[in-house]
Amino acid sequence: MADRGSSALRPEHPIARSLPHLVEEFGFAHRGAPVADVVSGITLSSKDVVPGDLYVGLKGARFHGASFAAAARDAGAVAVLTDDEGAEIALDSGLPIIVTPDPRLALGEVAAWIHRTREDPPTMFGVTGTNGKTSVAYLLEAILRQLGIVAGLSTTAERRIGDETIVAKLTTPEATEIHAMLARMREADVRSVVLEVSAQAITQHRVDGIVFDVVGFTNLSHDHLDDYETMDVYFAAKRELFQPDRAKRGVVIVDGGWGTRLVEESRIPLTTIGTSATAEGIDTEWNLVIDEETLDRTTFTLRGPDHRELTTSVPLVGSYMAANAALAIVMLVESGFDLDAIAHALNEPYDGDDRDLDLERTPGIDVYIPGRTEKVSGDRGPIVYIDYGHTPDAFVSALEALRRVAEGRIVMVFGADGDRDPSKREDMGAIAARLADAVVVTDFHPRYEDAASIRRVLVDAAKAAVPEREVHEVPDPRAAFRHALTIAGEGDVILYAGPGHEDYHEVAGERIPYSARDDARNALHEHGWL
Ligand SMILES: CC(=O)N[C@H]1[C@@H](OP(=O)(O)OP(=O)(O)OC[C@H]2O[C@@H](n3ccc(=O)[nH]c3=O)[C@H](O)[C@@H]2O)O[C@H](CO)[C@@H](O)[C@@H]1O[C@H](C)C(=O)N[C@@H](C)C(=O)N[C@H](CCC(=O)O)C(=O)O
Numbered sequence: 001m002a003d004r005g006s007s008a009l010r011p012e013h014p015i016a017r018s019l020p021h022l023v024e025e026f027g028f029a030h031r032g033a034p035v036a037d038v039v040s041g042i043t044l045s046s047k048d049v050v051p052g053d054l055y056v057g058l059k060g061a062r063f064h065g066a067s068f069a070a071a072a073r074d075a076g077a078v079a080v081l082t083d084d085e086g087a088e089i090a091l092d093s094g095l096p097i098i099v100t101p102d103p104r105l106a107l108g109e110v111a112a113w114i115h116r117t118r119e120d121p122p123t124m125f126g127v128t129g130t131n132g133k134t135s136v137a138y139l140l141e142a143i144l145r146q147l148g149i150v151a152g153l154s155t156t157a158e159r160r161i162g163d164e165t166i167v168a169k170l171t172t173p174e175a176t177e178i179h180a181m182l183a184r185m186r187e188a189d190v191r192s193v194v195l196e197v198s199a200q201a202i203t204q205h206r207v208d209g210i211v212f213d214v215v216g217f218t219n220l221s222h223d224h225l226d227d228y229e230t231m232d233v234y235f236a237a238k239r240e241l242f243q244p245d246r247a248k249r250g251v252v253i254v255d256g257g258w259g260t261r262l263v264e265e266s267r268i269p270l271t272t273i274g275t276s277a278t279a280e281g282i283d284t285e286w287n288l289v290i291d292e293e294t295l296d297r298t299t300f301t302l303r304g305p306d307h308r309e310l311t312t313s314v315p316l317v318g319s320y321m322a323a324n325a326a327l328a329i330v331m332l333v334e335s336g337f338d339l340d341a342i343a344h345a346l347n348e349p350y351d352g353d354d355r356d357l358d359l360e361r362t363p364g365i366d367v368y369i370p371g372r373t374e375k376v377s378g379d380r381g382p383i384v385y386i387d388y389g390h391t392p393d394a395f396v397s398a399l400e401a402l403r404r405v406a407e408g409r410i411v412m413v414f415g416a417d418g419d420r421d422p423s424k425r426e427d428m429g430a431i432a433a434r435l436a437d438a439v440v441v442t443d444f445h446p447r448y449e450d451a452a453s454i455r456r457v458l459v460d461a462a463k464a465a466v467p468e469r470e471v472h473e474v475p476d477p478r479a480a481f482r483h484a485l486t487i488a489g490e491g492d493v494i495l496y497a498g499p500g501h502e503d504y505h506e507v508a509g510e511r512i513p514y515s516a517r518d519d520a521r522n523a524l525h526e527h528g529w530l
């Protein structure tokens with residue numbers, strides 16, 4: 001797989017457009033040098049400018065982006081788009097300055113215009129919710145592949161077109177990057193695009209300039225209460241995606257709580273899914289029944305209107321992964337795919353992209369989701385999962401799922417993010433103590449916070465919730481995982497929640513290389529278990 005580092009995906013053959021035409025089209029004011037050039041790209045960071053770009057100088061939390069106008073000019077920017085304050089700052093750069101009171105509000109539409117992404121757009125899928133977005137996005141892409149369709153993918157873990165991939169910085173890219181990525185995807189003849197949409201992305205107008213064909217909602221639970229004052233405000237941010245200016249249709253997993261409220265408050269046509277875990281007693285159009293759960297596969301049946309029915313499986317532990325898969329499948333049905341055609345593609349005896357006949361193949365979705373309850377152990381020793389769960393609700397889902405399939409004890413290794421919503425830490429500690437048999441508290445991206453203080457909250461909460469619980473505190477993540485291996489035996493399960501696919505550990509502004517998946521495999525190897 002080609003890895004182009006962390007630079008954004010851009011079209012390889014951008015088609016330049018007239019800059020004066022852009023100014024006229026959007027009714028922008030302009031200052032400085034005359035606007036008499038063409039524009040072929042748009043970027044928010046002076047560090048990412050390529051020749052021909054319009055550089056957008058946004059006022060940020062730390063800097064006014066306009067102060068980087070000279071750097072953008074040196075990198076080949078043809079003009080600056082900024083606000084009045086930014087225009088004053090950027091004048092010295094000598095570049096034409098295009099002025100609008102709130103450039104962030106204009107960004108999506110301007111990026112869509114420059115990259116012509118409103119013309120003949122692909123089928124656009126958007127996924128939101130607190131937990132499960134990345135998983136649903138990968139599941140959608142996998143099913144589309146099994147249907148013979150190459151999809152573009154944008155998630156927290158990576159952005160991908162076919163087998164070209166880049167590492168993601170944000171869950172949802174800035175609007176400038178999204179439209180460049182869509183233009184690049186069009187060059188690669190991608191006709192379906194799956195985009196993971198965070199609440200912050202909606203609030204910060206990152207998905208402006210897109211009308212999704214189908215949007216999906218997984219769930220809402222405690223997270224990001226540092227960015228949003230209350231759960232109501234957090235919910236309202238997600239709800240925006242389910243309005244006619246942003247999406248044509250939606251699919252919602254209802255739960256009697258936020259999902260149900262979304263159905264009431266959305267103004268687009270919606271389809272609902274109920275799972276036995278979420279929707280007892282609620283009438284839904286689609287219903288999910290779990291047929292079988294094992295340590296590495298979940299089999300389920302999805303029943304819909306007109307007696308439509310599909311039975312298939314996901315190669316992952318957890319009924320919530322079946323719920324994620326159900327959401328992906330119903331989103332595809334809402335986009336026009338026939339349920340029987342999906343069932344056939346998922347369950348037929350063909351293997352891999354070369355479509356070799358394989359009568360031994362287990363029917364189901366062929367998906368690999370990096371770092372989401374990813375099993376890294378082999379046939380011997382403890383069963384080890386590395387997970388990206390970092391919310392109280394994700395802890396509950398993963399631990400309850402593992403309890404249903406584990407024959408031995410469950411040891412949970414985890415920490416909590418520094419500089420991110422501290423109000424969820426006590427719940428995380430308490431849930432781990434209630435649902436696991438032993439817990440090992442370690443460091444997880446302390447950032448600029450005191451790591452020992454974060455651990456103290458988690459340890460205290462765990463001990464307060466279940467005083468007799470075995471609680472260990474091991475600051476270094478490598479040592480913590482090795483400690484877990486000393487208390488877990490053959491047949492026991494270790495759930496290491498937090499790091500997922502990530503390959504760094506963030507301390508005081510520095511990203512120290514660390515992959516929990518690689519390290520866990522090394523540690524299992526040291527024990528002779530791999
Ligand atoms: C807290 C927050 O939202 N920060 C966002 C904000 O950064 P900022 O205001 O600090 O920007 P700044 O450093 O003051 O710089 C101002 C401007 O100057 C530009 N600049 C800066 C330095 C330079 O050398 N050259 C240059 O051009 C910057 O690109 C920026 O446009 O503006 C930047 C782009 O303009 C964003 O990339 C950045 O998102 C940061 C990285 C972030 O972490 N955001 C989080 C809150 C977020 O969005 N998270 C969700 C996660 C949801 C989930 O999955 O759970 C997400 O979607 O990723």
Ligand SMILES: Nc1ncnc2c1ncn2[C@@H]1O[C@H](COP(=O)(O)OP(=O)(O)OP(=O)(O)O)[C@@H](O)[C@H]1O
Nearest residue numbers: 130131132133134135156320372388389394397398
């Ligand atoms: N449907 C679900 N319900 C509850 N928990 C889930 C669900 N799906 C996944 N999880 C848990 O949440 C973790 C994160 O999953 P995933 O990355 O798919 O969610 P996400 O919404 O993309 O998260 P983030 O916003 O942090 O990127 C998983 O590793 C798992 O522990």
